[in-house]
Amino acid sequence: MPKCNHCGAHVxxxxxxxxxxxxxxxxxxxxxxxxxxxxxAARERARGT
Incomplete structure (x- = not known):
């Protein structure tokens, strides 16, 4: 199951x-x-990586 790279929660x-x-x-x-x-938020966080 996929998870959020930011907080680790399953999605x-x-x-x-x-x-x-x-x-x-x-x-x-x-x-x-x-x-x-x-x-x-996803776009902003992706720019920061």
């Missing part, structure tokens, strides 16, 4: 298909980011 395969970056990494999930800002 669903469906969540990973939608929010993972081009390398398949998930930089934000519902456990570590506000629901409305997941995509934005």
């Amino acid at each position: 669903s395969e469906r969540f990973a298909r939608v929010f993972a970056d081009e390398r398949g990494e998930i930089h934000a999930c519902v456990s570590c980011s506000a629901n409305a800002g997941i995509a934005e």
